[in-house]
Amino acid sequence: EDQVTQSPEALRLQEGESSSLNCSYTVSGLRGLFWYRQDPGKGPEFLFTLYSAGEEKEKERLKATLTKKESFLHITAPKPEDSATYLCAVQVPGGTYKYIFGTGTRLKVLA
Amino acid sequence: NAGVTQTPKFRILKIGQSMTLQCTQDMNHNYMYWYRQDPGMGLKLIYYSVGAGITDKGEVPNGYNVSRSTTEDFPLRLELAAPSQTSVYFCASSTRDRTYGYTFGSGTRLTVV
Numbered sequence: 001e002d003q004v005t006q007s008p009e010a011l012r013l014q015e016g017e018s019s020s021l022n023c024s025y026t027v028s029g030l031r032g033l034f035w036y037r038q039d040p041g042k043g044p045e046f047l048f049t050l051y052s053a054g055e056e057k058e059k060e061r062l063k064a065t066l067t068k069k070e071s072f073l074h075i076t077a078p079k080p081e082d083s084a085t086y087l088c089a090v091q092v093p094g095g096t097y098k099y100i101f102g103t104g105t106r107l108k109v110l111a
Numbered sequence: 112n113a114g115v116t117q118t119p120k121f122r123i124l125k126i127g128q129s130m131t132l133q134c135t136q137d138m139n140h141n142y143m144y145w146y147r148q149d150p151g152m153g154l155k156l157i158y159y160s161v162g163a164g165i166t167d168k169g170e171v172p173n174g175y176n177v178s179r180s181t182t183e184d185f186p187l188r189l190e191l192a193a194p195s196q197t198s199v200y201f202c203a204s205s206t207r208d209r210t211y212g213y214t215f216g217s218g219t220r221l222t223v224v
Contacts, residue, residue, distance in 0.1 A: 004153065034212050042218070043218050044201070046211065049212055097142075097156065099156065103151060103153050104153075111124065
């Protein structure tokens with residue numbers, strides 16, 4: 001069964017304390033992996049798309065990487081405004097719009 | 112540029128009532144989607160549309176209906192509301208190119224009592 005698991009469920013960091021969020025997947029034929037940021041009471045906001053193992057994308061303090069079994073979202077020197085829930089989703093065969101979303105990592109960055 | 116606009120933001124329904132969740136986008140995206148988000152669960156696809164006049168079921172379509180008469184609008188209809196439909200509903204849109212992901216609305220929080 002296709003599955004997406006994000007860890008940890010929640011993470012508290014001090015401002016400036018770098019860390020990584022994990023998204024592991026078990027799917028038969030990855031067609032793309034997506035990272036989103038979701039603020040409380042808001043819809044998810046698109047961050048990155050990764051297609052193949054070894055690919056990396058960066059945006060400000062965020063860097064996403066992809067291997068054959070997992071993706072990492074690295075947060076370098078985070079600030080309180082980086083506090084949010086980070087979601088990953090994978091697109092799998094079986095339907096053009098067949099996406100599986102993880103349950104997210106709730107990140108809190110303390111000043 | 113408003114993006115994806117959803118109304119209402121909050122709604123309380125009684126069991127058996129019906130309602131329509133509105134969604135409109137101004138980005139000329141052909142693809143639109145309805146998701147529901149429940150605590151501890153990933154987003155689940157309810158219905159999607161690849162263009163005006165074309166809709167299809169997602170993972171959890173039971174109890175819902177959609178229509179797509181224009182490119183801009185994609186309303187979601189709940190018939191005979193049930194407590195299991197208590198959730199946060201998100202509308203999203205996209206181009207065919209996956210590179211840019213989805214643009215989501217800010218959601219409708221629905222409670223069925």
